[in-house]
Amino acid sequence: MASQVLVAANRGPLSYAHAPDGTLSARRGGGGLVSGLSAALAEQPDAVWICAALSEGDREAVRRGVSEPGVRMLDIDPAVYDAAYNGIANSVLWFTHHHLYDIPREPVFDAEFRRRWDAYVLYNRAFADALAAEAGQGAAVLVQDYQLALVPGMLRVLRPDLRIAHFTHTPWASPDVLRMLPRYVVEELTWGMLGADLLGFHTGEWARAFLSAMPFDGAEGSAEEVREGIVEHRRESVWARRTTEVRAFPLGVDGDDLRALAHRPEVDDKLAGLRAEVGDRKTIVRVDRTELSKNILRGLLAYRELLMTHPEWRERVVHMASAYPSRQDLAVYREYTAAVRELAAQINAELGTADWQPVLVSVEDDFARSLAAYRMADVALVNPVRDGMNLVAKEIPVVSEAGCALVLSTGAGAYEELRSDALTVNPYDVSETAAALHAALAMPDAERAERTKRLSSAATALPPTSWFTAQLTTLQSP
Numbered sequence: 001m002a003s004q005v006l007v008a009a010n011r012g013p014l015s016y017a018h019a020p021d022g023t024l025s026a027r028r029g030g031g032g033l034v035s036g037l038s039a040a041l042a043e044q045p046d047a048v049w050i051c052a053a054l055s056e057g058d059r060e061a062v063r064r065g066v067s068e069p070g071v072r073m074l075d076i077d078p079a080v081y082d083a084a085y086n087g088i089a090n091s092v093l094w095f096t097h098h099h100l101y102d103i104p105r106e107p108v109f110d111a112e113f114r115r116r117w118d119a120y121v122l123y124n125r126a127f128a129d130a131l132a133a134e135a136g137q138g139a140a141v142l143v144q145d146y147q148l149a150l151v152p153g154m155l156r157v158l159r160p161d162l163r164i165a166h167f168t169h170t171p172w173a174s175p176d177v178l179r180m181l182p183r184y185v186v187e188e189l190t191w192g193m194l195g196a197d198l199l200g201f202h203t204g205e206w207a208r209a210f211l212s213a214m215p216f217d218g219a220e221g222s223a224e225e226v227r228e229g230i231v232e233h234r235r236e237s238v239w240a241r242r243t244t245e246v247r248a249f250p251l252g253v254d255g256d257d258l259r260a261l262a263h264r265p266e267v268d269d270k271l272a273g274l275r276a277e278v279g280d281r282k283t284i285v286r287v288d289r290t291e292l293s294k295n296i297l298r299g300l301l302a303y304r305e306l307l308m309t310h311p312e313w314r315e316r317v318v319h320m321a322s323a324y325p326s327r328q329d330l331a332v333y334r335e336y337t338a339a340v341r342e343l344a345a346q347i348n349a350e351l352g353t354a355d356w357q358p359v360l361v362s363v364e365d366d367f368a369r370s371l372a373a374y375r376m377a378d379v380a381l382v383n384p385v386r387d388g389m390n391l392v393a394k395e396i397p398v399v400s401e402a403g404c405a406l407v408l409s410t411g412a413g414a415y416e417e418l419r420s421d422a423l424t425v426n427p428y429d430v431s432e433t434a435a436a437l438h439a440a441l442a443m444p445d446a447e448r449a450e451r452t453k454r455l456s457s458a459a460t461a462l463p464p465t466s467w468f469t470a471q472l473t474t475l476q477s478p
């Protein structure tokens with residue numbers, strides 16, 4: 001049966017792996033996009049999620065016809081997939097939107113780049129074709145993120161009857177950085193995105209960046225208004241004589257769901273283990289993918305500076321850093337992961353004592369351990385250089401048992417909503433971050449409790465279900 005609500009995202013809600021007995025078992029996918037969308041779609045029983053087959057297990061599931069209700073995996077030629085996902089989406093678009101280039105050497109746009117770009121076009125085309133085939137008349141299609149930026153334009157040509165939204169979970173590059181991309185790339189991205197009726201971003205800042213960075217040939221007029229506290233940006237664009245609405249939908253967390261998840265017996269067990277290791281010391285907690293934009297190295301440097309400038313905290317605090325593996329097919333991510341481990345080991349060697357290890361690093365994908373760490377957090381450290389939203393900044397205050405002080409960088413999308421109750425820092429300024437860590441550790445209990453309460457209420461203002469429904473309603477009521 002043709003579907004009336006469809007979601008398209010590179011990563012699906014689950015991934016298949018071979019069990020030792022040869023059967024395929026499904027496990028939950030990772031990343032902020034997946035957790036937000038999975039929660040929202042639980043309330044949309046008829047929705048279909050189209051995603052790429054990412055692992056060998058996924059590809060075999062497609063071949064054997066194994067599937068879960070509401071999930072369709074696309075088996076894309078592995079060479080095309082690799083060039084599109086690693087070669088363009090993660091090496092170029094991600095780097096552009098997060099301003100991650102090492103400018104004297106990068107980026108380089110040559111014939112090899114062009115070959116990869118062609119693969120990105122094919123990969124987007126596979127999604128557009130699948131959506132066109134699955135969507136019912138007038139259906140709502142919600143396309144996710146930078147991996148699929150061309151899909152709205154492609155789908156518009158195939159199926160003019162559809163209502164199409166695109167949501168960007170990353171920041172949007174500033175005009176200067178975007179202009180580094182080849183001109184044909186910027187034109188195709190503009191064309192692709194403006195195929196949508198609705199373009200969503202996590203913050204007003206990223207929506208504004210999109211509006212100021214893209215060349216809207218033939219676009220007419222623009223207006224800004226504030227509605228219900230959300231800055232809304234509109235720009236009329238002449239693309240098949242339609243209007244594209246650009247606005248912010250700041251994704252939040254579902255407090256009840258998250259607290260329930262954090263109190264499962266599995267998490268209690270991890271908590272007992274961590275408590276035994278940390279004792280009654282204070283904790284500074286961070287949880288990230290091993291991702292360049294998360295700024296984990298400067299976070300560790302700030303912690304070292306804290307221990308140097310405020311030796312009174314030695315032996316009295318532990319920095320618990322979970323950095324679970326991500327994008328390890330790219331050499332620069334493998335190097336970054338190694339550098340994180342190395343710096344943590346150095347700090348432990350330099351400052352640790354017989355019964356105190358200053359940093360506890362966990363480089364594994366262990367969600368239960370992360371939730372246990374959230375519960376123990378006295379201080380949460382979230383210092384990305386640039387980040388679409390950063391849900392960890394919203395999750396920790398909701399789950400922490402004693403209330404936590406949040407050290408938050410101006411680069412996080414969450415800064416827009418949480419700034420007044422966080423200790424805010426410039427992500428490049430290690431000394432400022434060290435001083436904020438000290439202030440966070442020294443914050444009086446009553447003040448910390450008050451701030452945590454307000455942070456939690458801001459964090460849960462637009463939980464995934466409402467975030468999704470808000471987009472769907474806007475999309476379905478032109």
Ligand code: G6P
Nearest residue numbers: 011030031032033145169170327
């Ligand atoms: C970010 C991106 C998502 C992506 C996730 C995990 O949240 O916005 O699109 O799925 O990171 O990254 P990965 O490359 O592992 O899917």
